[in-house]
Amino acid sequence: MSARAVTLGARGALGGRGALEPEAAIVVTRSHRPAPWAGALGIAGLVLLAALPLFASQGFLSDLVNLFILVCIATMWNALAGYVGLVSVGQQLYIGAGAYTVLYLAQHGWDPFATIPIAVVGSAVLALPASWLVFRLSGAYFAIASWVLAQVAALFVARFGSLGGGTGTAVPGLDGFGPVNLLHYYYWSGLGVTALSVLGVYLLLRSRMGLVLTAVRDNEVGARSVGSQVMRAKRAVYLLAAAGCAGAGTVLAISQLSVEPGNVFNVQWTAYMIFAVLIGGLGTVEGPIIGAVIFFVLQQTLANYNAWYLIILGSVAMAMAIWARQGLWGLLISKVPIRLFPVGYYVHTSAVERHGLARLTLGRTNVRPSASINQSKEP
Amino acid sequence: MIYLNAIVQGLFLGGLFALFASGLSLMFGVMEVINLAHGDIAVAAVYLAVSAIGVTHIPAIWVFVIVVPIFVVGGYFGQRMFLQRSMGSGPITTLLVTFGLSIVLENVLLEVYSANSQSLNVGSLVSGSVQITNQIFLPYLSMIFLGVAVAALALVHLFLTRTRTGRMVRAVADDREAAQMVGADYRHLFGVAASIAAGTVALAGLALGMYTSISPSTGPSYLLYGFAAVVIGGLGSLWGTLAGGMVLGLAATLGALVDPDFGSMLPYLVFLSVLAVRPRGLFPKRAAL
Secondary structure, X not given: OOOOOEEEOHHHHHHOOOXXXXXXXXXXXXXXXXXXXXXXXXXXXXXXXXXXXXXXXXXXXXXXXXXXXXXXXXXXXXXXXXXXOOOOOOOHHHHHHHHHHHHXXXXXXXXXXXXXXXXXXXXXXXXXXXXXXXXXXXXXXXXXXXXXXXXXXXXXXXXXXXHOOOOOEEOOOOHHHOHHHHHHHHHHXXXXXXXXXHHHHHHHHHOHHHHHHXXXXXXXXXXXXXXXXXXXXXXXXXXXXXXXXXXXXXXXXXXXXXXXXXXXXXXHHHHHHHHHHHHHOOOOOHHHHHHHHHHHHHHHHOHHHOOHHHHHHHXXXXXXXXXXXXXXXXXXXXXXXXXXXXXXXXXXXXXXXXXXXXXXXXXXXXXXXXXXXXXXXXX | OHHHHHHHHHHHHHHHHHHHHHHXXXXXXXXXXXXXXXXXXXHHHHHHHHHHHXXXXXXXXXXXXXXXXXXXXXXXXXXXXXXXXXXXXXXXXHHHHHHHHHHHHHHHHHHHHOOOOEOOOOHHHOOOEEEOOOOOEEEHHHHHHHHHHHHHHHHHHHXXXXXXHHHHXXXXXXXXXXXXXXXXXXXXXXXXXXXXXXXXXXXXXXXHHXXXXXXXXXXXXXXXXXXXHHHHHOOOOHHHHHHHHHHHHHHHHHHHHHOXXXXXXXXXXXXXXXXXXXXXXXXXXXXXX
């Protein structure tokens, strides 16, 4: 969460080659004040979660694994829909791909945990040819084509009797760990996969490509017109989302001890992602995490009432999509200038500061007046 | 000969797919909305019919007299009160809202009627058929459905081309602002299109419920078949949708000759191949509808 401050002359910031004018200096920083302690808090929270197996109950730990999976897939879906406008209803394809890679390799004598990175990378590779097909389409066609791909994959996998056919089969090689160790290992795997997914999206958004992504989020035609490589950015996010969902799929397979096509390829996973993101807030790093936690708490609270939690969450998500598109996190940051994951920029003009006025913040629109000019090669 | 029979059955099934898809095609053609809850609305129609038969004891074949009007009215108000609001916030919102509706509807049916599959019992009509040769049968029920599908598509077509409201719907589909300038109330016309879509999909759902058994989770697969029929036939063309439905029906029955699972996979593969080769469909039509 380092604050990168760049001081430049106002004309230099706007025109790119003007002389320095200290009188009207503009300071651009990554973070507003809360961000440094938010970063420390995040790391402390991660350490606490990693140490949790030392003192928490087993039931709580295995519940948390489900939360990790939810946070991971919601974050990935948000990267697709919230930034590059790709509404995928077929992300269960990659959850299934991850789970079945674990199953297949474990059947061939691999340690199931060692297969996780292979499944993640393999699914991203698989996503490349898939993207050639589904990227021919946009909007609802993209959504449905991705869904059809997932359906085809489920039907295809079910044809292999060795992979358990239509009813699924147990993941071999998990007996040797002992129940407690196994729980701890897949708890840490889940935590690691999820933390890396969130970090991956965060770093991607702070990178140069992140600028393209936020530009596409705000106005795709505008982003194209200034020469952004929108297709490349979209494909990168699609591959990242495939990798992240596959990671969630591997943890799912190991934590459930078995893989069943009707479960891992179920469209309900996508429903979970969408509801969590819509409730938390589309197009922010924090939103999906908050949405996933709310989803999870309601799911646990209403566990005795079958599918009612999904009906309630779905209705709330629909209402928020219509009336409060920014989600809970969006509603919060419109009131309080707080960013846990600062991906935007703040422009502080010294003139404004001198007069003791509130800072001009451009965090959401991601204006990058000075740094990008410094970095880009000018003719 | 077994192939010839599969082709005949495939064409019958295709009629059903087309009836199912015509509502999707109409919604897209008029307001560029893909209703992801389309399949679940059809399933809901079957469950409503089961309840209606339980209460009134009317013969299953006549239950559409009760169910279809409910969906026609429901479609109009659903569009006016619900979808219209989401359309204001962009196409992504509509997609998400209809997807949410699909999941909510599926789970409400699951809670109210349980996961057990249901079908509408039409008695001897299910097994009755005309035998042409040793291998080829023309089941009464399939013939009725094909007739109903063609008649429904023809009626929608006549409505859109011959009546004043229908022509206004097409005008709004072509150019909303221009149509508004000459006094078209696009919200009302969108509601009309949605009510036709809901009526046809309820009809298709009832036909499916008589033809096979339905459970709350079968909605999405019919949505995907219906959508595939729309895309294969070419967007916004009702007769193209009929052709697309036939192609899919043939793929389903011919694939089922290999094995039953392949029968549900082949229509998807045909759909994906069409997308890869001709994303605008086999019979594209430039003007809406």
